[in-house]
Amino acid sequence: MKKIITRASAPTPKFFKVLRNVGLAMAAIGGTILTAPIALPVIVTTIGGYIAVAGGVLSAASQLSTTDDSQ
Template identity: 75%
Template sequence: MTIRKRAQAPTPKFFKVLRNIGLALAAIGGSILAAPIALPVVVTTVGGYLVVAGGVASAVSQLTVEDANVNK
């Protein structure tokens, strides 16, 4: 199965929820990094980690597919 077909295939409900949580984490991390005020280094580091973790969770969740042939 190609990556393109995998991305277009149906995603299980659990991974849809996980994908949305990942997108929210990435958005929160991005807004922390783009804040117009000076933030402590720890906060900006956490923001960077949120962006990376959210992006990875979203990408992996999007590429997880339902496969009816797994149990056969």
């Protein structure tokens, strides 16, 4: 557990910072689709769920990448 916290606080390469931000945007878009105040077709809400999950995974994986070569 301590190693994950250390990796999360380590410097992140620029490319992965961009990917992290894209993932956060995807998660926000997916969440907005899922919580829309109007009735949407089932396929749209299903796609919104997949977008939200993919964005969360992309953000988490990008945050844990580090420039530290000693590991």
